[in-house]
Amino acid sequence: MILKVEEILTLAELEGLAESCMSPMAMAYVTGAAADEITLRANCEDWKRIRLMPKCLVDVSEIDLRTNILGQEFAMPIMLAPAAFHRLCHAEGELATAAGANQGGAGMVLSSFSTVSVEEIGAALEQPLWFQLYAQEDRSLTQEMIQRAHAAGCKAVCLTVDTPVLGARHREVRTRFQLPADFKLPNLKLGPISHRPVRGAIYSDLLNPRLNWKDVEWIASVADVPVLLKGVMNPEDALRAADSGVAGLIISNHGGRNLDTLPSTAEALPRIAEKLGGRLPLLVDGGIRRGTDVLKAIALGAQAVLVGRPYLYALSIAGAEGVARVLEILRTEFMMAMALTGRRSIAEIDKTVLF
Numbered sequence: 001m002i003l004k005v006e007e008i009l010t011l012a013e014l015e016g017l018a019e020s021c022m023s024p025m026a027m028a029y030v031t032g033a034a035a036d037e038i039t040l041r042a043n044c045e046d047w048k049r050i051r052l053m054p055k056c057l058v059d060v061s062e063i064d065l066r067t068n069i070l071g072q073e074f075a076m077p078i079m080l081a082p083a084a085f086h087r088l089c090h091a092e093g094e095l096a097t098a099a100g101a102n103q104g105g106a107g108m109v110l111s112s113f114s115t116v117s118v119e120e121i122g123a124a125l126e127q128p129l130w131f132q133l134y135a136q137e138d139r140s141l142t143q144e145m146i147q148r149a150h151a152a153g154c155k156a157v158c159l160t161v162d163t164p165v166l167g168a169r170h171r172e173v174r175t176r177f178q179l180p181a182d183f184k185l186p187n188l189k190l191g192p193i194s195h196r197p198v199r200g201a202i203y204s205d206l207l208n209p210r211l212n213w214k215d216v217e218w219i220a221s222v223a224d225v226p227v228l229l230k231g232v233m234n235p236e237d238a239l240r241a242a243d244s245g246v247a248g249l250i251i252s253n254h255g256g257r258n259l260d261t262l263p264s265t266a267e268a269l270p271r272i273a274e275k276l277g278g279r280l281p282l283l284v285d286g287g288i289r290r291g292t293d294v295l296k297a298i299a300l301g302a303q304a305v306l307v308g309r310p311y312l313y314a315l316s317i318a319g320a321e322g323v324a325r326v327l328e329i330l331r332t333e334f335m336m337a338m339a340l341t342g343r344r345s346i347a348e349i350d351k352t353v354l355f
Contacts, residue, residue, distance in 0.1 A: 005318050005325040011289045014313035014326070018089075021316040025175040026088035030312050032171030033256035039264065040256030043287030046266035050296045051355035055342030063335045064345045069281060069303050070226045070247055072128050072155050075105040077346060078294060078330050080323070081285045081306035082132030082158065082230075084113035087183060089316040097315055098125045100323020104331070109158055109306065110187075112145065113206070117186035122152030130156040132230065134163070135215060136188075137208050143222055145187060150224050157223050158250060159216065162231025164209040165202045167258035213244060220245035228283070233268045235275035248281040255286060255308055266296070273301025291333025295341065298349045 008014065019027060033040035065076035080101055087093035094116040101108045107128035110121050122129055131149035135142045146157055188206070203209055220227045226247030232238050233253055241249055251269050253262045265286035273282060284297050285306035297305045307330065314322030338344070341353045 005321045008314075008317075008322075008325055009329070011307075011310040011326060011329060014310050014317065018313035018316045022089060025177055026316075028171035028175040029085070029088060029177055030083075030309060032169055033260070034167030034169060034258055035260035037256060037260065039253055039260050039262045042264040043253070043256055043266070044289055045287075046264035047287055047290070047293040047296055050266065052292065052295070052337070052341055053353055053355045054340055055353075058342035058344070060339040060342065060344055062344060063338050065331065065335065067303065067346045069283075070156060074107055074128060074304065076331055076334070077298060077302075077304035078327065078334070079107040079109060079128075079130075079283075079304055079306045080311055080327075081308035082109040082111040082160075083308055083312055084111045085115055085179065085183065086312070086315060087115040087180075089312050090319050092319065094121055095124055096319045097311070097323055099320035100311070100315070100327070102126045103320060103324035104327025106327045110149075110154070112187050113185055114187055115183055115185065118149050118152040118154065122154065125153075129154050130158055130228075132158045132160060133219070134160055134206065135208050135211050135219065137210060139218070141189070142219070144189075146219070146223050148187070154225060156226045156228060156247070157219070158228045158230040159219055159246075160230045160254075161211065161216070162233070162252065162254050163207055163258055164211060165207060165258075166204060167254075167260065169257060213240065216241075216244050216246065220247075232272065233262060233265075235272050238272045238276055238280070242276060242279040246280070248283065250306065251282055251284040251286075251302070252306075253286055266300070269297065269302060270300045288330075291330055291335070292337045294330060294334045295337045295343075295349060295353065298346065299351055299353045 067074050067077045090096045094114045098121050109130040109132050111132050112134040131154040228248040229241050229246050230250040231252050232249045251265050265284050269284050281303050283304045284302040288305045288307045294305050311323045311326045314326045343349050
């Protein structure tokens with residue numbers, strides 16, 4: 001560990017600290033995004049541009065962060081977003097992440113491309129666990145993944161819908177990204193195949209370019225837990241999702257990793273919330289770096305946020321303690337922001353908190 005975790009004061013510090021803790025290939029994979037990385041930068045910058053309206057002389061001696069999402073109780077509206085290949089960041093992989101989530105009191109979404117099985121994470125995690133699903137062309141394999149996730153204790157399935165192919169991830173290509181030979185993807189039960197297409201191609205062995213709305217309806221029908229669509233940015237897609245049998249949406253542009261020059265999630269969220277008019281619960285990821293970002297996201301219509309890259313950097317720096325520190329920083333800043341805008345509970349956060 002480079003320094004004591006309590007000496008890390010902001011999420012912005014983590015990327016620089018992680019450079020000495022990760023291989024150049026792993027750093028490129030986690031840090032990079034698509035093409036010119038315009039959307040990557042916009043995700044962070046656009047939350048900063050939103051201004052807050054303070055409210056004084058409110059008794060804020062007690063702040064309650066508890067919230068209910070899809071009938072499930074969460075200690076706070078902050079979750080760990082799904083991310084692949086945690087062993088690139090730490091030898092214990094997703095098990096260390098789960099330990100950090102336990103310490104930090106946050107729910108976790110486990111990736112299909114986890115390097116630890118959903119059963120192991122289900123047994124280790126004391127917080128709410130959801131499963132991120134990359135639907136395979138083989139429906140029997142997809143259904144088996146859903147059933148395994150349910151049996152392991154996952155309370156929701158987050159179907160990624162924005163990745164029929166990968167984007168132009170130049171940082172990955174320049175470092176010749178390849179999973180180490182000893183890495184396994186136990187949730188997929190597939191052989192040693194890569195998410196990256198071969199040169200000159202766009203299709204990957206692990207991604208399903210045929211995924212469509214009929215598949216969404218089928219997945220919703222066979223899952224024994226709520227299904228959310230992760231990667232919705234178009235208000236018209238959100239409206240169609242409301243009639244597809246899904247239980248919610250995660251507004252996401254995949255961290256800017258697929259299609260560059262998309263709008264930021266801060267820009268997309270209010271448009272989708274307005275279009276849906278409350279028909280589906282919304283969550284959002286992308287660029288969440290401050291507790292004020294969490295407050296703004298909820299004010300714009302999200303029930304919770306998901307954070308990604310910062311906890312991966314922290315995982316490489318300090319393992320479970322690093323992940324827990326990310327959650328502690330966000331939770332503390334969020335409580336400060338609530339108190340300074342006169343909000344004592346999640347239910348009291350609405351658009352009037354925005355300037």
